[in-house]
Amino acid sequence: MGNPLEKKDRMKIPRAVMPQQDPQERKRNFKEVPFGLTEEMALREASRCLNCPKAPCIKGCPVDVDIPGFIQLILEKDYAGAARKIKETNSLPAVCGRVCPQEEQCEAVCVMGKKFGPVAIGYLERFVADYERENNLIELPHIEPPTGRKVAIVGSGPAGLTVAGQLIKLGHKVTVFEALHKPGGVLVYGIPEFRLPKSIVQAECDFLARMGVEFQNSTVVGKMDTIDELFAMGYDAIFIGSGAGLPNFMGIPGENLIGIYSSNEYLTRSNLMRAFDFPNYDTPIIYGENVAVLGGGNTAMDSVRTALRLGAKNAYIVYRRSEAEMPARKEEIHHAMEEGVQFMMLTAPVNFIGNGDGKVKAMECIKMQLGEPDASGRRRPIPIEGSNFTLDVDLVVVAIGNSSNPLIPQTTPGLQANKWGNIIVNEETKETSRKGVFAGGDIVRGGATVILAAGDGRVAAQHMHKYLMEEVKK
């Protein structure tokens, strides 16, 4: 059974509009913003797919999901089958359907795109994954007989979770070590509930646990056991997916005033520790009235929208380039605008001003203009002399990116890292300079994306399996 519609009729159907919470209402709650497509909407959207033989969308996807394939299964109303199709190469569709920058990946190259708007691949991905989970259709995959090999995974972000899922299926014994008290990495501590409900991440981890993956939370590798000690304890191969969790600050005067957070701290307080529900949860958080978030990425959008939900009267994005250069997902920028976030483009802070009591009360800024393109290909911002002005703020969130946490490289002799502290791997196999140690995700790439981390995990798992079976004698 294929698509009953003629090609020209498919083009007449407008792209699905995601139903979502009203901006005025949602900007004061933490519930998920988009509701997801209904079955009817999903069927209609799926029927827009031209099922192109060349399928440029597959090449647009960092992990080559068979997009036309899963969309055809939707048309056959085999939603769980569609979810399984995606999971052949992407184990986290419910997450990726929500957080992937589709407009730069699969949807960017969709043939329908230019004239009619691309097929809403992300919405469909989310639909089938949610359908499968909510209807308890997730099947435990076949698990190979035990191989007798043991694998340690450091970090439970998308990279580590993907490796765990792949290797447990192949019959290896898998233990995930996580420093925090809950697994999920950025998916639990960074990305807010209103964009990625924590129950979804929990369901993914529970599923892995049901398959036999052992989670050891509250265990900091390098402080508890080092990589070498893990080998000595009998682990045969190790995957490092420890992420890019070291916050960058601006390095300008006044940055240690109370009321200046890194985005990691702000989001961790709100998401992981659930400070948004204080005092039902014990962790406090500063509620700002006038909140400035510095940066233009997803982290900045998540922070500024959190500030609104915590009652900010004015929530600003302060970004030194222009909107066109902002690295955040377009949908997030759009949502932030709808919710009333004020965008101060081409502006950079130069100094934080305290109230005499150690708390921030204002921020001195300077206006910028765009010059020649820099190494990243984006036009370099140049300060405009004499354009300084002051902005009243009682909370500032610095969201200008993360560097890699040095703990693992520091405690692992012979593990090579570059000058930014990113672990160096063989591109093809994800093996590091240490035999039997593989790495992927943000610890290798610097701050990247969920799908790239998951993709690294997949590739690493394949080569770890090969390594375990061929080079580890039992």
Place this chain on the structure above:
Amino acid sequence: MPKVIDNIQIGPVVWKMRVEVPRLVEKAKAGQFVIIRVDEHGERVPMSIAGLDKKNGLLTVIYQVVGKTSALMTTVPAGGQLADCVGPLGVPSHVENWGIACVIGGGIGVAPIYPIAQAYKAAGNKLITIIGARSKNLLFYEEEHKAIADEMYICTDDGSYGQKGFVSDALKKLLDDGVKIGMIMAIGPVPMMRVVANLTKGYNVPTWVSLNPIMIDGTGMCGGCRVSLDGKTKFACVDGPDFDGHLVDFDLLTKRLGAYREMEKRAMKKFLEDPNCRLNEELKKVMAGN
């Protein structure tokens, strides 16, 4: 989940808790800390390691009840459980043989300084110990310290026990007497550490302090624990908690410790008003008065 072996009151607002965490204890060294979460709604509170029973895998923490979470900790019964206990965190204290080493503990600091004193002693130092409290009934860990110190001084602010005065007074006397102290390690309330550091600057004696800024993850991920040393920002959880006292910006530390005062009061009030609050009556009164 980590099991609490016992949890006993050893002072008016001070408790001693022993937790069974064998792997953590095996790895931990003097000067490091752990982060505890009491229950699923709990915050993550850092606690210094006050004792390590390597044979039985037991960790000792000594805590002072100052707010909601430390109060909540008192309600965990022997045999009960904590939601989690992660560690060891932070860099272990630097230990070498300086000839004469002096440890100074004030208030709750007498506990975490004890494992460090043990380590100094084991490294061959002559150990001078100065401990102090506001008043006799607030002093504890005296026996433990006495058992290992080569010389010991006890100070109380009100003179109810030992010599009257601050720990810094006792230290000043030693320095004025020309005792050649190679290293001083001080742990206690911020004002005490500041006074000690200011004093020893003039005598040019290396002085380290253990800093206790507000933390969350304890792994270098959030930067909430930033402290300033000679104008440079450090993360106390991974770069410390021990730092050169002569470089520390104590003003900044003091201010940052007050970041959540209003919310902490609210949390405590709500806790006390809860009809199911299991705090002992005496503690309830003390906390309500704060």
